[in-house]
Amino acid sequence: MNDAVSSPLPGQDAALLDQALALHQSIVTLDTHIDIPWPTGPDPFQEGTRRVDVPKMLRGGLSAGCFVAYVPQNVRIITAEEAAYVRAIAMLDRINAMQGPDAPIKVQIAPNAGAIEAAKRDGVPAIVPCVENGFAVGTDVTRIAEFRKRGAIYMTMTHNGHNALADSCNPRRDLGDREVEHGGLSAMGKQAIALMNKVGMLVDVAHTSRDTMLQAAEASRSPIVSTHSCVSALCDHSRNMVDWQLDVIRDVKGVIQITAVAAFLKPNAKPEDVTVRDFCDHVDYAVRRIGIDHVGISSDFDGGGWISDWTSAADCPNVTIELLKRGYDRGALEKLWGGNFLRTMREAERIAG
Ligand SMILES: [Zn+2]
Numbered sequence: 001m002n003d004a005v006s007s008p009l010p011g012q013d014a015a016l017l018d019q020a021l022a023l024h025q026s027i028v029t030l031d032t033h034i035d036i037p038w039p040t041g042p043d044p045f046q047e048g049t050r051r052v053d054v055p056k057m058l059r060g061g062l063s064a065g066c067f068v069a070y071v072p073q074n075v076r077i078i079t080a081e082e083a084a085y086v087r088a089i090a091m092l093d094r095i096n097a098m099q100g101p102d103a104p105i106k107v108q109i110a111p112n113a114g115a116i117e118a119a120k121r122d123g124v125p126a127i128v129p130c131v132e133n134g135f136a137v138g139t140d141v142t143r144i145a146e147f148r149k150r151g152a153i154y155m156t157m158t159h160n161g162h163n164a165l166a167d168s169c170n171p172r173r174d175l176g177d178r179e180v181e182h183g184g185l186s187a188m189g190k191q192a193i194a195l196m197n198k199v200g201m202l203v204d205v206a207h208t209s210r211d212t213m214l215q216a217a218e219a220s221r222s223p224i225v226s227t228h229s230c231v232s233a234l235c236d237h238s239r240n241m242v243d244w245q246l247d248v249i250r251d252v253k254g255v256i257q258i259t260a261v262a263a264f265l266k267p268n269a270k271p272e273d274v275t276v277r278d279f280c281d282h283v284d285y286a287v288r289r290i291g292i293d294h295v296g297i298s299s300d301f302d303g304g305g306w307i308s309d310w311t312s313a314a315d316c317p318n319v320t321i322e323l324l325k326r327g328y329d330r331g332a333l334e335k336l337w338g339g340n341f342l343r344t345m346r347e348a349e350r351i352a353g
Pocket residue numbers: 132206207228303
């Protein structure tokens with residue numbers, strides 16, 4: 001892990017780095033998918049081996065991060081389902097506990113768009129709770145309200161493997177998955193989306209099958225999002241979105257958050273062989289296809305994401321530098337770095353209740 005960032009890349013113009021850091025100070029910079037170590041791991045307030053900790057967020061000018069309570073898919077038996085729910089709640093409680101009287105650096109738990117913007121104005125990093133994998137509801141979708149009470153602003157419908165709510169893009173043969181189980185969303189999955197709409201949570205279709213994604217777009221009253229995916233036209237991968245999916249994202253006023261997972265950016269690539277140039281190729285493609293209002297940025301740090309010149313939150317200016325070089329202006333960067341995602345959050349909040 002390379003923590004020696006905020007210094008220019010070889011041959012990089014130091015003025016561009018200053019420009020990127022100054023820009024980060026003036027706009028919300030939101031990374032929409034970051035994992036946390038579980039059950040134990042390095043302190044988030046100390047400079048350490050995590051790709052995202054508060055010191056790195058401050059150094060890289062990352063003003064907000066979506067921290068996920070991730071539960072791995074498991075066999076769908078009652079004990080495993082209960083364990084998944086218990087874990088999701090415990091992880092959300094851990095994320096919320098980052099804002100406490102004893103915190104060595106002040107952070108703000110931000111369960112809505114307004115709180116993310118307020119934290120930015122106050123110069124305090126915003127910690128945004130989220131849930132990854134609908135398996136976390138266990139056997140009872142009404143538990144979605146418990147996630148929202150703990151500030152969760154989105155739930156990813158599936159992870160790898162089908163669950164009771166929906167089909168995944170990556171069936172788990174080891175768990176007995178066939179290629180298709182529900183043909184997209186199950187009845188329970190539709191019920192889950194209705195409940196998410198009711199409590200103001202975004203529906204995240206990263207990891208879902210294409211049928212699930214399309215049906216979620218039709219079922220949800222608020223715009224669907226993919227919090228960490230790339231585009232299939234540049235890298236054919238089950239986790240990426242084909243052109244018609246991008247068009248659906250645009251049509252429902254949603255957003256695709258391009259992510260720093262090497263194998264999604266370049267076929268069969270290792271992280272050290274991928275750069276922010278490859279990352280920005282995916283941003284460019286999506287922007288050309290569906291417009292600047294429907295594309296954003298995520299890392300999947302501490303969950304498998306990193307590339308050679310974006311290895312931690314401290315490296316975020318490198319993404320901005322590459323986008324500046326490609327002609328994205330301040331307004332465009334503000335949209336990509338969180339403005340579009342905040343718009344979808346606000347829409348979810350508006351239709352809630
Ligand atoms: Zn994921």
